[in-house]
Amino acid sequence: MAGGVGSGLECQKIMDGKEISGVKVTPVHSCCLKAMATQPELGSKCHSTVVSGWFSEQVSYSGHGTRKVYYNNPMWPGEAHSMKVENVLFEGKSEYQEILVFESATYGKVLVLDNIVQLTDKDEFAYQEMIVHLPLCSLPSPKRVLVVGGGDGGVLREIARHKSVEVIDICEIDKMVIDVSKKYFPELAVGFEDPRVQLHVGDATEFLRNAGEGIYNAVIVDSSDPVGPAQELVEKPFFVMIARALRPGGVLCNMAESLWLHTHLIEDMMTICRETFKGSVRYAWASVPTYPSGAIGFLLCTTEGPPVDFLNPVNPIEKLELAVNYGRDLMFYNSEMHSAAFALPSFLKREVSALRDL
């Protein structure tokens, strides 16, 4: 067990320059692929992922692109989390992805994109609160924030707790996600109602290319997994554009997958961000039961400028006027959870070399 999280259990390259259905496939890590099912379409009353009344991430389907290849859980091979389905509320296919909403037996309503659970009523707050307050409580008085992705509105809802914020730009590529959230997840979509929010439907790289230089105190990347439309969001040009859009001492907080399943992806992202951002680069994580491995990570980076101490928030939420009860109570985040999120297991520090010189 010394070499990794379990001998030989680490993420493997599952394709090796072979041709699949006449399409040349370059080597890709198994955890950087989105699953595609062999049977693309389904009845209207139920969903292909719902078998005997249970939804499962075991088999996935992406309608985007021309290749149709079946992989068994490429982002988390060999395991699946299933939820009992009470009722399928919505299924549709946008320009970018398949969207499914169902009422589960014990996790409330569930939003699924391309067969991957994005959030559930029961535990969404852990992710939304952490991805927002980790960066914003680390800054003395953030004024302008950009959200990339986040079409469900939950991140906006949390940003709105910060009275110092004057403008919240959000760039979401898929309007259908916003519409679905407004209909089925009003407790998240309420974030769109804040008058400080400016919605931009479109591609984030395009948006950032046209954005002003040094205008944001914080950028929050609340993307889906780094495949399909979100693939370029973990590559260097994207981070360079974010660094350009941030003020000196501005902060990026980027969704950064699971410390148990995606160590090489964390390594890659940290290495790129170390080259790109000249301030600190840190990894934090939180417990979210319905994400694979029950944990999700966040990459925090700052540009050159006033130093940012991520571990000891300068802007504790308990002291922010109105923040704690803005709309609804905070359910997960508090200043203790903030600092604790940066404590990392020993195996992670060993496996991710970019973490060693902290």
Add this chain to the structure above:
Amino acid sequence: MAGGVGSGLECQKIMDGKEISGVKVTPVHSCCLKAMATQPELGSKCHSTVVSGWFSEQVSYSGHGTRKVYYNNPMWPGEAHSMKVENVLFEGKSEYQEILVFESATYGKVLVLDNIVQLTDKDEFAYQEMIVHLPLCSLPSPKRVLVVGGGDGGVLREIARHKSVEVIDICEIDKMVIDVSKKYFPELAVGFEDPRVQLHVGDATEFLRNAGEGIYNAVIVDSSDPVGPAQELVEKPFFVMIARALRPGGVLCNMAESLWLHTHLIEDMMTICRETFKGSVRYAWASVPTYPSGAIGFLLCTTEGPPVDFLNPVNPIEKLELAVNYGRDLMFYNSEMHSAAFALPSFLKREVSALRDL
């Protein structure tokens, strides 16, 4: 969402004084029941829980007792975690439970008792290291330790890192668990080889009744879920016996389920321990992907005596001679993880009243 983890999603009483199969059933919380399948027996080559090559906790079976009732995941209703099975290595039925060992596709070997995953090669270290070093690193120089349960040996392996320890008593009720672990989990069962270990096969309440008074620096309860043979391990008489067996200022560390799924059980255990132990009573938790919700908790209590500061370990493992590399590297635990484990989400502090007056 203000009242609990998701409106109306909290643990419910699922039986209400009714008769099931002619047996009077007293009200029990849904998360205090072990699942029982309708079809008890199975072929010899495969296991009833393995469907299409996947093991799942969705349907469970207990051969203990006379009642045969089917519940859908009573400890975590409405969800299931599945693992792809490469090979079933062992299945047997002891006097107390069904034991299954299989080789999984991505989590290594898996030990299952009564259809509930106890450990996997990939992530066992998180639980074993935390349940041992949280108590032992909180004590200046522990000498005598009792383990209740822990038949796989992983807890013994971790205790052995502490050179100050002179005697390690272990009381495991099920010898078959020990034998199976010695054969299939040598990296855990290695713990039995330490010359300080004294094995007692039997009932822990019986053992504690006959144990000396005030003889242990620490008691570690590494039990299965609180049903069947482990039911009495969450009730007051058991904690009273432990408190009696501990020295002044001695420490109990007890497995305490998931903060996401079992808040009422945590409340009950904390309330009992507050009455029983006169020192501090704290709750800590760790990330373990293959446990339900991906998290597991620990209840830490001290008897009256020299005060124990659980949050700031007095005996940091990084400074213990040989401890870090005793047999194998520490994979999860370090002093930062120790302190961070006591940071709790806001919803938990609100839902568990016993946590409010910390």
